[in-house]
Amino acid sequence: MSDFVPTREAGLSRLHAFVPRALRYAEERDFDRPGQPSVSRLSPWLQRRLVTEAEACEAVRTAHPWARAEKYIQEVCWRTYWKGWLEHRPEVWRRYGDAVRRLRESPPAGYVEAIEGRTGLPGFDDWAHELVRTGWLHNHARMWFASIWIFTLRLPWELGAEFFWRHLLDGDAAANTLSWRWVAGLHTPGKTYLARADTIARFTDGRFNPVGKLATEAVPLVEPSLGAPVEPWYPPVTRNPPVGPVGLWLHPEDLCVESANLGEVAPVGVLALWSESLAVAQAWADPVVTFTQAALADGASRAAVAWSADLRVVRADDPGPAVVEWARSLGLRTVLALRPAVGPWLDAGLAVEAALDRAGIALRWYRRDWDTLLYPAAKRGFFPFWDVAARLHLPVDHGATAAPARPAAGPPRGQEAGVAGKK
């Protein structure tokens, strides 16, 4: 049985069990060892926001000196960086989807052997099996797998990213697509990641050693220019209270809505909607579907309790008509939702918005303060982004040279537990 239990309670206990181990995270995190003692394995919960990034960072930062906590917080911030970067360049997601649809029609030679773990390459085949069996891989294994896929097997990166996307319990449109592009040399032009047998042997304690079997050079891939970045969506700084009665629509990208900055709202109903057509289009493997559906139910039941609201958990082919039907059944005038990030749930969300609009019902989007503060800094490379993100987490007594200024990124927002107000 999977030890990824899709509830907030299980995610929080995973986080708390990890906090003492975070002390050695910087030294140990690159080791891919059975049982994964070196990393938190919190990603499936963070991905659904059953546990928020703010909570994970706060737990580690308050338990350890900054010098010990920094690396973990930085890694959590990589997640936000990727998401913010893709918000500025949704074109990357569109091109990736087009390429996958095209390549799926006639996959290249060697593709089936690669996803079935029948290449004969030590490590690579094992990770292919491990991914399908468990829905998770260590970060280093993901890097090695992607590098071997692109530079040794010479397969299209999009099909490799799609293989991950179908099976990862933490599958994230931004982190997955952009990490594959980073390995391929498309994110930082000219800079690739080459997997080496000695690195693999060292960080797997000798379990795998594909010596003499891997590409010895990684020539960066190239692509047509992406054009200028676009401005992400941000909530207006001031707005009137939503017209009632209001309801809350939950999707699987944020399942801790009760801790988000919705202001003084009192939803009379909560809808957790699973879209069957979306799951089929994304070709998600059964464990991903099961995990996500259960996570959605967990998030919705907490939200319903938080606002003493009517709860409906619905599976529908087409999300638009399903949300309209629910809203009409409760006499709603406004539906509230946290806006999904670029990816399939945003597409679904925009279709829901259009369907509600046609029915004369407003959809009001929100965005967490965490994202609103940090996305504006994710336009270029990670390190300028980290300069901004680190200031949110530096302890107050960190010293004069590192005295935290309020990040200049984004408009000032309200307070969110564990984010604003932190130094």
Ligand SMILES: Cc1cc2nc3c(=O)[nH]c(=O)nc-3n(C[C@H](O)[C@H](O)[C@H](O)COP(=O)(O)OP(=O)(O)OC[C@H]3O[C@@H](n4cnc5c(N)ncnc54)[C@H](O)[C@@H]3O)c2cc1C
């Ligand atoms: C090719 C490739 C594909 C990837 N696809 C995904 C994906 O779909 N979803 C996903 O969440 N991560 C992805 N990652 C990033 C990373 O591998 C995982 O987040 C990490 O392995 C999750 O394990 P953990 O929870 O033990 O991480 P820890 O090391 O304990 O880190 C804590 C948290 O920080 C975040 N994080 C850590 N490293 C990264 C990173 N490099 N990029 C982004 N976030 C990070 C995750 O939310 C993680 O749970 C990918 C990396 C590569 C190289």
